[in-house]
Amino acid sequence: MSLRNLPEIRADAGLAGMQFDVREDAIDAWQPELQAAAPDPATSISIYGRIGQGIDGQGITSRSIAAALRSIGPRAVTVNINSPGGDYFEGLGIYNLLRQHAGEVTVHVLSMAASAASVIAMAGDRILMADHSRIMIHNAWGVAVGNRHDMAKAMAMLEPLDQDMASVYASRSGMDAGKVAALMDAETFMSVDDAINKGFADARLAPAKVSRDKAKAPAKALAMVEASLTKAGYSRADRRDLLKDLFSGKPRAAEPATPCAGDTQTVALLQGLLNTLKA
DSSP: OOSSOOOOOOOOGGGTTSBOOOOHHHHHHOOTTEEESSOOTTTEEEEESOBSOOTTSOOBOHHHHHHHHHHHOSSOEEEEEEEOOBOHHHHHHHHHHHHHOSSOEEEEEEEEEETHHHHHHTTOSEEEEOTTOEEEEOSOOOBOOSSHHHHHHHHHHHHHHHHHHHHHHHHHHOOOHHHHHHHHHTTEEEOHHHHHHHTSOOEEOOGGGEEEOGGGTHHHHHHHHHHHHHHTTOOHHHHHHHHHHHSSSOOBTTBOOOOOTTOHHHHHHHHHHHHHHHO
């Protein structure tokens, strides 16, 4: 179990139909190429990219983290995070899994722990942040469709999620819950020093612990395309169909559709689509 007295949060099944998507401001500040340098595969977990499945079929899920923890066993674990956030429920599931882990949990924030990823980070017995990394917290942010009654219902369902997240942040940081709620209302990005001063992190991560993998850079363009399509009102199914038009074949977890750094034509296509959506 966690060495800290952290609250368990249970997901409300009534919210299963709501879409929780990555925010554009978090993606804009995200540097996906920053990853852990020489992690120990036997005792480390990588949380890179979106929480929950994206339109490319990729993403970090509670199922994948549960499998990784089973493989590690009751040993100390290092969780390397560089994520702009994503699905609230998957983030919640991962937080609870790490909170319940028998060994000590050390979290390394390599570039970004935003939104759902910031909740995951709070499960760390120790949280270390790389230089220029950020933790971003905000109120629950989802996509709902319908008339004014549907919107009112969605608002009522989101409110307890904010309270749950505030309880996690307050428990981990030691801050007053009201002050935490104000930070969430302001959609706060915390630098390393700010996060340490507020109790959201414990110390700096040594620069040697972070490396740069340029092959991961195009993930940001793909995430921005998906965020723009969401903002334009496209459903998740429609977004997946549009992606199929960009890449040959159906995206599968076993064969990632994300372009590599050398695929300049695909990257240019993604950037062109993004520019069109923002025009």
